[in-house]
Amino acid sequence: MRMRPTLSWTPAADLPPGTTDVTPVADVLSAGGVLVVSGAGLSTESGIPDYRSEGGSLSRHTPMTYQDFTGSAQARRRYWARSHLGWRTFGRARPNAGHRAVAAFQRRGLLAGVITQNVDGLHQVAGSDGVVELHGSLHRVVCLSCGAFSPRRELAVRLEETNPVFEPVAAGINPDGDADLTDEQVRGFRTVPCTICGGVLKPDVVFFGEAVPPRRGEHCRELVREATSLLVLGSSLTVMSGLRLVRQAAQAGKPVLIVNRDPTRGDQHALTRVALPLGTALTAVADRLNVPVDGERAPRA
Known part of the structure; x- marks a missing residue:
């Protein structure tokens, strides 16, 4: 289920x-x-922002689940597009x-x-x-095939190079580093595979349902x-x-x-x-x- x-x-x-x-x-x-x-x-x-206080992100945003991420290439593209943009803001937090x-x-x-x-x-x-x-931590990325870990900053550079004109404006940022973007805004975003085995990359965080x-x-x-x-x-x-x-x-x-x-x-x-x-x-x-x-x-x- x-x-x-x-x-x-x-x-x-x-x-x-x-x-x-x-x-x-x-x-x-x-x-x-x-x-x-x-x-x-x-x-x-x-x-x-937090998830559940008044005005928290769950009032407008449903976080990615492990089942959706692993079961759909489209869901992964949507997640990485939103997370790539959110990382720029998230990484500047003090x-x-x-x-x-x-x-x-x-x-x-x-x-x-x-x-x-x-x-x-x-x-x-x-x-x-x-x-x-x-x-887990958004500062690490893990390959779901070979289990290799790599720094998020390295993935950010690769995604920048693969999507040089990706500059949408987000409606907000969420506790998991995911930016609020529409399906239209993420259309055309390209993900990148593991540099070791070509497998699927996932942030080293525990998704809902995981x-x-x-x-x-x-x-x-x-x-x-x-x-x-x-x-x-x-x-x-x-x-x-x-x-x-x-x-x-x-x-x-x-x-x-x-x-x-x-x-x-x-x-x-x-x-x-x-x-x-x-x-x-x-x-x-x-x-x-x-x-x-x-x-x-x-x-x-």
Whole structure:
């Protein structure tokens, strides 16, 4: 059966309300051993929209599914045309105060690890180490035939050379780096094959309808087992891969805290949900802990 993206989620009326008090987050971080799980909401202040908030990209855009991508050359052409254009904007995004705060907490030794559902690489640019990219990264490309990986920047150059006059104007950009273009705008776009075997190239991201690689999933579960608490940043937890980690922590009796402006699917498991913008909330926490938030690495190509 073909799986389609989950387009919406309605929170239960009896979920605990959000708060603007960051004290519990500061208290948990001060004790150390915190595992961060971040979502698209953390990158909105960098100009990358999320999926499910009011005005999020799912209100106008249905993401590519694994089944569509692998089953249709036309779908692949449409995806790569839109993604090629989106990459130009996506690649210019810079880390915001939220990303920098997470990196600062890690430098202070307060974190047990960082897991992100995002594919933008902004945690690493902000200075975080050992980030587990649960859903992969747009900065890599994989061949579906031979399994070879290559940098996205190399593919971008090849697509530029193959489509020298491709200059459409996009209606918007999405969290997966996909630009909003019409079928007419992508008509005539030419994809390129793997340089090693001629196979089909795919971004190294987990599409809707595709499973997280088992080894990566087990690594994330191990990080939850080793952590003393879980801090969710900017995720609605609608996707099971993130919610599963929250449930695991809660079942083990570990505190779960969430910073997200809107209700989430994991609120029933949380000690608190701070309903503030991520940059505002995490900067306030850093100030309370006297943790300087600064520094940024060179951009990823």
